[in-house]
Amino acid sequence: MSEVVRELQALPDQDIRAMATYLASFNAPAQDPATLDSAAQQAIARAAQNQSALLGPAQRMFQSACAACHHDGDGPSVLGLNRPMALSSKLTSDRPDNLIRTILEGVRDPATREIGFMQGFGDVLSDAQIADLATYLRARYAPQAPAWTDLTSTVARVRQTIP
Incomplete structure (x- = not known):
């Protein structure tokens, strides 16, 4: 995707x-920006409410390994854009493949x-560790979405597609 973005800059x-x-004509009509901003703030707040309930190895x-860059907007911008994880389409997707590939x-x-x-x-992380991390991220940042299932085998499948 980075190649597409770079080429579009020209x-x-x-x-x-x-x-x-x-x-955009293929999508439903867009909401007004104020509504979208409010929805984004609500998603971030909803994700923050779950933080203390998820203590464990994945957290x-x-x-x-991740929180220095991926925080709720209340920390430094270390290596570029800090987009709150609660707004990531990778975490609200029906399939975890894009998230897993990004972690890998x-x-x-x-x-x-x-x-x-x-x-x-x-x-540096095993399939089981990445599956645990993906489970945590989904529960923490997309609590409105159902849990993904069989993540360890999904991680193994995605890992095999990487050259």
Whole structure:
């Protein structure tokens, strides 16, 4: 995806707006920005309410390896954009594949400097540890979504697709 974003930067704004308008026409009508901002703040607050109920190894792993960059907006911006995890489509998706792939591979080639780099953890975490981390992230940051099932085998399947 980073290649697409970089290539789009060379296009005139008018062309990008035309493509965005065309692609947006396939979606339901957009909500007004104030409503979206309020919904985002509510998602962040809802995710924060679950934090203390999820104490355990996966939360400690997140706190030690991820939280410096992935916090609720109340910490430093270390390696680029800090987008609250509660707003991540990877965590609200029906399938955990994109989240797992990001944990395994990281973000090696960010589309822009503002997005930032993320190291991959595929070489240091087992399938079970990544499954535990994904379970924690879903419960903590997307409590409204049902839990993913059979994550250890999903991690193994996704890991096999990585060159």
